[in-house]
Amino acid sequence: MHDPSPRRQNEIRNLIEGFIAERLATKLEGLSDDDPKRATLLIQYAPAAWLEDAARRAGQIQAVTHTLKAIHPDAKGTNLYCLPSALPAHELVGSHCLGDNFAGDVVGNAAALDVYKLLKLEHDGQPLLSLLLAEDTDAVAALSTDAEHVQGLAAAFTSITRPRDGLASHTHGKQLYWLSGDDPCNDAHFHLLAPLYASSLAHRVYLGIQADRFGEPAKEARQARRDKQFHPGVIREYPQLAVQKLGGTKPQNISQLNSERRGDNYLLASLPPSWQQRDVRLPVRSKDGSIFPAFGQRPAVRELVTSLREFLLSGPPSNVHTRNSRDELLSELIDELLLYSAELWAFEPGWSAKPECNLNRAEKLWLDFRRAGQDEVFASEWRRMAWADEIRERFANWLNARLVAKLSVGDMENSYWAKHFGSDALWLDLNWLNKAWLEQFEREQRDLGDDDHE
Numbered sequence: 323m324h325d326p327s328p329r330r331q332n333e334i335r336n337l338i339e340g341f342i343a344e345r346l347a348t349k350l351e352g353l354s355d356d357d358p359k360r361a362t363l364l365i366q367y368a369p370a371a372w373l374e375d376a377a378r379r380a381g382q383i384q385a386v387t388h389t390l391k392a393i394h395p396d397a398k399g400t401n402l403y404c405l406p407s408a409l410p411a412h413e414l415v416g417s418h419c420l421g422d423n424f425a426g427d428v429v430g431n432a433a434a435l436d437v438y439k440l441l442k443l444e445h446d447g448q449p450l451l452s453l454l455l456a457e458d459t460d461a462v463a464a465l466s467t468d469a470e471h472v473q474g475l476a477a478a479f480t481s482i483t484r485p486r487d488g489l490a491s492h493t494h495g496k497q498l499y500w501l502s503g504d505d506p507c508n509d510a511h512f513h514l515l516a517p518l519y520a521s522s523l524a525h526r527v528y529l530g531i532q533a534d535r536f537g538e539p540a541k542e543a544r545q546a547r548r549d550k551q552f553h554p555g556v557i558r559e560y561p562q563l564a565v566q567k568l569g570g571t572k573p574q575n576i577s578q579l580n581s582e583r584r585g586d587n588y589l590l591a592s593l594p595p596s597w598q599q600r601d602v603r604l605p606v607r608s609k610d611g612s613i614f615p616a617f618g619q620r621p622a623v624r625e626l627v628t629s630l631r632e633f634l635l636s637g638p639p640s641n642v643h644t645r646n647s648r649d650e651l652l653s654e655l656i657d658e659l660l661l662y663s664a665e666l667w668a669f670e671p672g673w674s675a676k677p678e679c680n681l682n683r684a685e686k687l688w689l690d691f692r693r694a695g696q697d698e699v700f701a702s703e704w705r706r707m708a709w710a711d712e713i714r715e716r717f718a719n720w721l722n723a724r725l726v727a728k729l730s731v732g733d734m735e736n737s738y739w740a741k742h743f744g745s746d747a748l749w750l751d752l753n754w755l756n757k758a759w760l761e762q763f764e765r766e767q768r769d770l771g772d773d774d775h776e
Contacts (some may be wrong), residue, residue, distance in 0.1 A: 334464035377478035383430035392519035394494035562591035572766035
């Protein structure tokens with residue numbers, strides 16, 4: 323609250339009266355001076371009379387941020403007006419992300435929408451509705467010079483943000499039982515939730531996608547891409563975008579914002595990535611008894627090695643940004659190697675025991691680790707983990723060999739590659755998981771043996 327300001331009251335009153343005057347001017351267009359309708363309109367659109375009528379009609383609409391009819395057009399129940407800034411903040415995208423700058427929606431009788439347009443008028447960046455909800459002294463006083471009557475007008479206008487006739491859902495609305503307690507067999511441990519459509523959030527998403535698809539900056543950036551010219555803008559694409567039409571030929575029956583979108587509501591693709599299985603073959607006859615020559619021929623690996631070589635050849639300064647860039651490329655290479663190893667783990671265990679498999683022992687232990695479940699000698703070697711140190715060294719030797727043709731790399735770089743590999747979080751996690759698998763497998767085998775003896 324603040325001290326009353328006559329100047330500010332007049333500014334808000336002039337804003338309101340200007341709105342009413344514009345509507346009257348539209349109604350008077352085409353009417354002659356002696357038309358009897360003209361006198362009637364002048365009486366109806368006198369500011370005090372129009373505001374009185376608007377306050378009465380305010381009960382026919384409701385300001386909302388979350389609507390029910392978007393879920394089903396025949397649903398009759400509670401809509402909600404929830405200020406985004408008052409919602410709990412969390413990491414997921416939701417209405418709370420809108421903050422104070424959001425588009426409120428309205429449902430109800432379309433003939434009363436002019437009331438909501440009045441309440442959307444802004445003074446110093448704040449809508450009249452927000453000022454009235456905050457019980458702003460000047461905004462309330464601007465409604466009428468009658469001190470006793472003005473509170474009734476303010477109450478009528480702010481009532482459009484409150485649900486009608488209490489909270490209620492409908493058979494056409496979505497409902498789901500949510501376990502809020504500990505016992506799923508006890509009905510009292512459930513809440514019945516009735517999700518609503520986040521209309522204000524959907525509108526913000528719609529406007530953002532429209533700008534990215536059809537806005538002038540987006541068009542200019544795409545044209546520059548077609549012309550292979552530089553452009554400072556960003557091109558955003560939305561693959562497999564779907565459009566849900568709400569309201570059919572009468573989108574206004576759903577809500578005002580839905581009508582502004584002509585019933586269009588965008589649905590972003592929510593699909594798992596399409597997995598493209600690589601043609602992976604067992605490395606049973608590998609060059610030099612190692613997977614690294616074949617690994618180095620994979621397109622992603624060739625690209626990363628080239629990027630790392632060119633980065634080092636560019637003579638970057640010795641600072642933290644250089645180290646981070648180098649380590650990022652190195653980590654991506656390690657990720658590719660671990661992905662390759664995981665693809666080989668999918669084969670039937672024991673493939674490395676075949677006579678035609680010429681892999682060195684360390685790589686057999688690494689890439690066919692489930693063979694430990696059927697070969698005790700193999701399992702004993704695997705548990706000692708000496709193979710892990712050798713794999714790191716073999717990776718470092720391979721990478722040095724790929725770089726040495728154009729770079730002066732030696733023991734120092736070799737040691738760094740191996741050390742970085744050994745501290746890689748994914749490498750450590752995978753080895754821990756494989757160890758846990760082996761221990762669990764051996765426990766199950768022991769339990770099975772004990773059952774056979776009983």
